[in-house]
Amino acid sequence: MKLLRLSAFLVALSGFVFLGSCNEDDDDSAGSSRAIRYEISGNFSGSLFASYTTASGGTTNEAVSQLPWSKDVTYENSVAAAIIALSGNGGTAGQQLTIIVKRGGKQVSSTPVTAGSSGSFTIAAPVVTF
16 A cells, blocks of 8 residues: 555656646747857946857957947857956046846856956856757
């Protein structure tokens, strides 16, 4: 009798686990998207340069002349990962920036940075892997 109850309990438990894992609200389209949007905002007043992975997997450097700034890149299937890094100098200590990375329209990271006593900084957002 105890074995029968235990078996029934295990069958019921496995059914709950199975049904709980079938969530129709799960949307992995953003997680599999190769469309990335980089956004930079803040009050940094010095010279600012963004280095990021290009659509084909190379790297480019771009002067950021105005904030807020954004760049949309759709990566080719051969690209395994993408990243953006910022460097700034000539600002004022305490000025701040934030790098937002969106994948398929959904935010995947937010990276804040504050200029040091020399009014400069270098920072990279987390790598996006495909």
